[in-house]
Amino acid sequence: MASRVAIIGAGPSGLAQLHAFCEARKKGADVPELVCFEKQSDWGGLWNYTWRTGTDEYGELVHSSMYRYLWSNGPKECLEFADYTFEDHFGRPIPSFPPREALFDYITGRAAKSDVRRFIQFSTAVRWVSFEEERGTFRVTVERLNDRDTRTEEFDHVIVASGHFSVPNTPAYDGFRQFPGRIMHSHDVRDAQEFTGKRLLVLGSSYSAEDIALQSRKYGAESVTISYRTAPMGFEWPDGIEEVPLLREVDGRTAHFADGTTRDVDVIVLCTGYQHYFPYIEDSLRLRTTNVLYPPNLYKGVFWLDNPRLAYLGMQDQYYTFTLFDAEAWYARDHVLGRIFLPPREEMEEDIAAWRAREAELADPLEQIDFQADHMEELLKEVDYPAFDVQLTRDAFKAWEHHKEESIIGYRDRAFASPCTGTMAPLHHEAWWDEMDDSMSTFLGDGRRRDEFSASAAPRPA
Numbered sequence: 001m002a003s004r005v006a007i008i009g010a011g012p013s014g015l016a017q018l019h020a021f022c023e024a025r026k027k028g029a030d031v032p033e034l035v036c037f038e039k040q041s042d043w044g045g046l047w048n049y050t051w052r053t054g055t056d057e058y059g060e061l062v063h064s065s066m067y068r069y070l071w072s073n074g075p076k077e078c079l080e081f082a083d084y085t086f087e088d089h090f091g092r093p094i095p096s097f098p099p100r101e102a103l104f105d106y107i108t109g110r111a112a113k114s115d116v117r118r119f120i121q122f123s124t125a126v127r128w129v130s131f132e133e134e135r136g137t138f139r140v141t142v143e144r145l146n147d148r149d150t151r152t153e154e155f156d157h158v159i160v161a162s163g164h165f166s167v168p169n170t171p172a173y174d175g176f177r178q179f180p181g182r183i184m185h186s187h188d189v190r191d192a193q194e195f196t197g198k199r200l201l202v203l204g205s206s207y208s209a210e211d212i213a214l215q216s217r218k219y220g221a222e223s224v225t226i227s228y229r230t231a232p233m234g235f236e237w238p239d240g241i242e243e244v245p246l247l248r249e250v251d252g253r254t255a256h257f258a259d260g261t262t263r264d265v266d267v268i269v270l271c272t273g274y275q276h277y278f279p280y281i282e283d284s285l286r287l288r289t290t291n292v293l294y295p296p297n298l299y300k301g302v303f304w305l306d307n308p309r310l311a312y313l314g315m316q317d318q319y320y321t322f323t324l325f326d327a328e329a330w331y332a333r334d335h336v337l338g339r340i341f342l343p344p345r346e347e348m349e350e351d352i353a354a355w356r357a358r359e360a361e362l363a364d365p366l367e368q369i370d371f372q373a374d375h376m377e378e379l380l381k382e383v384d385y386p387a388f389d390v391q392l393t394r395d396a397f398k399a400w401e402h403h404k405e406e407s408i409i410g411y412r413d414r415a416f417a418s419p420c421t422g423t424m425a426p427l428h429h430e431a432w433w434d435e436m437d438d439s440m441s442t443f444l445g446d447g448r449r450r451d452e453f454s455a456s457a458a459p460r461p462a
């Protein structure tokens, strides 16, 4: 059995991995030595909000891409830990779309309960990971940021859980150099009140574009123009938000679009996605991929094909998040513990190719949801993760897609049933569009049951 395992990152994926090992140990398994390296001074990954942008106090790239007023964009029931439900954590049912602070509390609540903090070396950045063929071990070089102490340790397994929504993809357009306002990436957005009274141009047509457009308008932006590259999101936007084709160039403050129209804007926000960026991993071990549901060279979406003692967690584009990370972490754990054996390389390669070929044929988000649910269930069926109603989560995600089409400002005013307890969530006491306070205390302050509050169950008109 492996004697030392390195886990890189203490976000939801890394914490899931530590927790999975703790659960095995509780049931009597002989668990190897675990060392988790986390470059931030606290756990939670992206959910660990910071006011900083650019570089941190040590000169490291700021990891978190989250901002104030960020609420869950999917139903929390689709990410509920089966072994630590929302009711377990909060002591009662809570609404389906919590703000960031409540989800941070939930993720770290389970980690605190299983006491995984003792395995984490905080403010410690991994600088290089390589594999020593002769010794058959990984060499991991880390730097302790507060005293700049650098050292190299040897591990039998390495589990990469350093996330992939942190390093921006920043395309350039003609005229950017002369633009007399601010051009920023969504990674650096911290507070939408910065945009009050301003005319925004948002580039992109995915979740960041949707959310930053909506909340900028909610907190008082004068107007928001969303420019899409491939296809518009096509929602019925509230007054003051509109979608236009791709930006061609900017001339002074005037943005020119592919349909020949123009808009004068004050701020440009690039909601153009992120890079899978692993500068600390040697070339032969480094995942290179765009943001897809089944990245290349990862068997089961987890194991590095050329050396399966290296695992990557959470590298997919994500409908499912925390439960998918749990499924991957449990599976990776059981491989480390010698409970799961991987097939020969050729078979793994064929399996990856089959999943990727299926992904290429997916027609719409509903098929993508089933694809990712199938992937998750394939992992779950081989591990001892507690059962939960995956079909309910598939249905919830599909209903959520429809709710968004019905009302983009009202979809967060819906409630879903827990796939673990069956309990129906209550509704938040304010409609999301009117709720300006995203603090956990306000969120938890007045949770009424859906049946007491059914008048608000219908989405509000735009």
Ligand SMILES: Cc1cc2nc3c(=O)[nH]c(=O)nc-3n(C[C@H](O)[C@H](O)[C@H](O)COP(=O)(O)OP(=O)(O)OC[C@H]3O[C@@H](n4cnc5c(N)ncnc54)[C@H](O)[C@@H]3O)c2cc1C
Residues within 6 Å of the ligand: 008, 009, 010, 011, 012, 013, 014, 037, 038, 039, 040, 043, 044, 045, 046, 047, 063, 065, 066, 067, 070, 071, 072, 073, 074, 079, 124, 125, 126, 127, 161, 162, 163, 164, 165, 166, 280, 313, 314, 318, 320, 321, 322
């Ligand atoms: C703006 C935004 C909003 C989102 N909202 C939602 C949402 O509402 N619901 C949802 O389910 N998901 C949401 N997500 C998806 C998010 O990816 C997951 O929820 C989750 O945070 C991924 O967890 P992770 O542990 O894989 O990665 P991360 O959360 O990114 O954590 C990675 C950790 O690795 C550490 N690390 C990185 N490099 C190193 C290094 N070299 N050495 C040591 N440590 C390192 C980082 O500091 C970080 O703590 C959102 C993502 C973004 C960008």
Ligand SMILES: NC(=O)c1ccc[n+]([C@@H]2O[C@H](COP(=O)([O-])OP(=O)(O)OC[C@H]3O[C@@H](n4cnc5c(N)ncnc54)[C@H](OP(=O)(O)O)[C@@H]3O)[C@@H](O)[C@H]2O)c1
Residues within 6 Å of the ligand: 070, 071, 072, 073, 074, 165, 169, 171, 186, 203, 204, 205, 206, 207, 208, 209, 211, 228, 229, 230, 231, 271, 272, 273, 274, 291, 318
């Ligand atoms: N809780 C929340 O409310 C919330 C808020 C924000 C983000 N998130 C999460 O954050 C993650 C990342 O989402 P994301 O929207 O940042 O990234 P993303 O889903 O990868 O989308 C990237 C977008 O950028 C566009 N794009 C890329 N290059 C471009 C270019 N050169 N010019 C114009 N457009 C370009 C893409 O357009 P094409 O379609 O043409 O490729 C796509 O629309 C997701 O998991 C999401 O759920 C959650």
